[in-house]
Amino acid sequence: MRVLLVEDNELIALGIVAGLRAHGLTVDAVGSAAQAEAALATLDADVMILDLGLPDEDGMRLLARLRARGEALPVLVLTARDAVEDRVAGLRTGADDYLLKPFDLDELVARLHALRRRAAGRCVDVIEDGPLRLDPVRGEVWLHGRPVALARRELALLAALMQARERILSAEQLKDRLYDYSEEIESNALNVHIHHLRRKLGPAVVETVRGLGYRYGRAGE
Structure with missing residues (x-):
């Protein structure tokens, strides 16, 4: 957020x-x-x-x-x-x-x-999709009922993608969710965070839409 x-x-x-x-x-x-x-x-x-x-x-x-x-x-x-x-x-x-x-x-x-x-039209904070459960307030993530430790920006990235549902978010939109205007952003920073999410939650969790950006895929696959 x-x-x-x-x-x-x-x-x-x-x-x-x-x-x-x-x-x-x-x-x-x-x-x-x-x-x-x-x-x-x-x-x-x-x-x-x-x-x-x-x-x-x-x-x-x-x-x-x-x-x-x-x-x-x-x-x-x-x-x-x-x-x-x-x-x-x-x-x-x-x-x-x-x-x-x-x-x-x-x-x-x-x-x-x-x-x-x-x-966002939700009645509870916790966001669930299949085996993945995200509580953005507590900063906690579970996959198949087991807790997964995410760094602060990995958590923010996951929350942005899951809250967007099936919408595609551009790289700039995602960076806006992870960094404030006073921070310098390394050119590969977003790719690094995406790589870490895929390693921890499965390669399909972030889908790359060539030429447009990224969207939430499916965790645990």
């Missing part, structure tokens, strides 16, 4: 980024409404975490503008504004969830996965 974090407090942003990355999420962080707009124009984010007290514009106005132009990206408002009227206003403006500061990191991660799950 790729998360766009809009938070102007640098210390809070650094803590959230570190915590989410430790849970296997890819995170891009910006500190203003203008930067959020620019990021949304170029990034393929799955969910946005939005602070309301931004330096250039109230986050509520940014949210209202996004919804007015039809932006359907799930948004979790993360703020210290704890009045009931503030929470109601946020939800009515278009927020999908509302979490108060200070917050528990595990709860934040669970709420993000819930937003991603609902956006």
Whole structure:
């Protein structure tokens, strides 16, 4: 899952980024409404975490503008504004969830996965296909009932492919799920992750569609 974090407090942003990355999420962080707009124009984010007290514009106005132009990206408002009227206003403006500061990191991660799950039309976090079972929240994978240890980016790659179902994802789309904009990506990095998935889950787990990209195949074969 790729998360766009809009938070102007640098210390809070650094803590959230570190915590989410430790849970296997890819995170891009910006500190203003203008930067959020620019990021949304170029990034393929799955969910946005939005602070309301931004330096250039109230986050509520940014949210209202996004919804007015039809932006359907799930948004979790993360703020210290704890009045009931503030929470109601946020939800009515278009927020999908509302979490108060200070917050528990595990709860934040669970709420993000819930937003991603609902956006994908699923009612549970666990994704199953034949002998393969993936729990993206816990970062756990089982094949034929046995746990399989995957590195953070291998897990993110598998989740992206399984959540896409039979859709083909380009190499660039997959890289967007694995790396944030500040990271340098080696030319063969994606191929290395795919190789590791095939070695651990079977050569058919990732299908290469020549000239187009990749899609989920079948595990354990």
